[in-house]
Structures are given as C-alpha cells and as structure tokens.
Amino acid sequence: RFARDVNHVIAKHLVGKAKGTRSGIALEDLEDLEDIRDRVTVRKVQRADLHSWSFHRLRTFVTYKAAPAGVPVRLVEARDTSRTCHRCGHCEKKNRPSRDDFRCVGCGFAGPADHNAAINIGRRAVSHAADDAA
Ligand SMILES: [Zn+2]
Structure with a gap:
C-alpha cells in the first residue's frame, strides 16, 4: 500500500511537471514483464525484480494521469x-x-x-x- 501511494504521488508529480513544461514522458516498454508474471514462481519474482514490478505499476499510473492532462506518453524499446x-x-x-x-x-x-x-x-x-x- 505504501508503494502504491508513493507511486501515485510520483506519477502526479511527473505528469504535472511534463504538463508545466509542455513536455512528453518517455518510458521503457516493459510489456514482456507481463509474460514473466505468468511463468515464474512468486519467489523468483520477488528475488528477481520487485523494482520492475513497482515500476510497471508506476507506468500504469503515469499513463492514466497523463491522458486527461494532454501529456503524451511514449513507450520505447528497453x-x-x-x-x-x-x-x-x-x-x-x-x-x-x-x-x-x-x-x-x-x-x-x-x-x-x-x-x-x-x-x-x-x-x-x-x-x-x-x-x-x-
Ligand atoms: Zn562512452
């Protein structure tokens, strides 16, 4: 829950800053992580990439908040x-x-x-x- 709240605050800040500077937001496309979730065990996921999990959620928040603010989000190959x-x-x-x-x-x-x-x-x-x- 803490990570969730922190991610919301970060997403809000990023989108606000991008809007204020008429900038877009670039994020790594980590779509392959969704495949990984289906394959690996929970223990492996925790060990391997909690950081990426949190980032994945952050990306979702940023995308949700950016659209109504008119901020373009571009995913690039990681x-x-x-x-x-x-x-x-x-x-x-x-x-x-x-x-x-x-x-x-x-x-x-x-x-x-x-x-x-x-x-x-x-x-x-x-x-x-x-x-x-x-
Ligand atoms: Zn160099």
Whole structure:
C-alpha cells in the first residue's frame, strides 16, 4: 500500500511537471514483464525484480494521469538502454559494473546508471517521434 501511494504521488508529480513544461514522458516498454508474471514462481519474482514490478505499476499510473492532462506518453524499446553510454554510444555489458553505477569502458564517462539510462530512453523517444513525423 505504501508503494502504491508513493507511486501515485510520483506519477502526479511527473505528469504535472511534463504538463508545466509542455513536455512528453518517455518510458521503457516493459510489456514482456507481463509474460514473466505468468511463468515464474512468486519467489523468483520477488528475488528477481520487485523494482520492475513497482515500476510497471508506476507506468500504469503515469499513463492514466497523463491522458486527461494532454501529456503524451511514449513507450520505447528497453533493450540496451542501461548498458549504452549516452555520451559516446558505446554499448557493452561491462559499462555497468553494478546495478547503480555506469562506467563507460569506451570513453570513461561515469555516473549513476539510472540517469544514463534515462537520457537514452528520452533520446529514443525523441528519435521515434521524428520517425513518426517523417
Ligand atoms: Zn562512452
């Protein structure tokens, strides 16, 4: 219940901020998680990816709140967003020495892994938007 309430607050804040800055929201498409839910045991799910479960719910809240606010939400393919360097584009598993850290073996860029992935997700959404307009 706590996670649910926190997710509602975060979703409200994200949508409010996007609306205020006339921006859209880009999220990773984690549709495959729904398949995983049907396959794996509860224990495996808890161990593997509680973080992703919560994120999945957050995505649902964001989508619900964004529509009436007129904020576009774009889902982008999640593949490699967390192991690609946003600065030089180098993609390698070794770029991610731990869950929280990003350290590019190509150009040396280092920073929080979530922040690096967020930049990649945003760029992917913008480049898809350009594809749609073309
Ligand atoms: Zn790099």
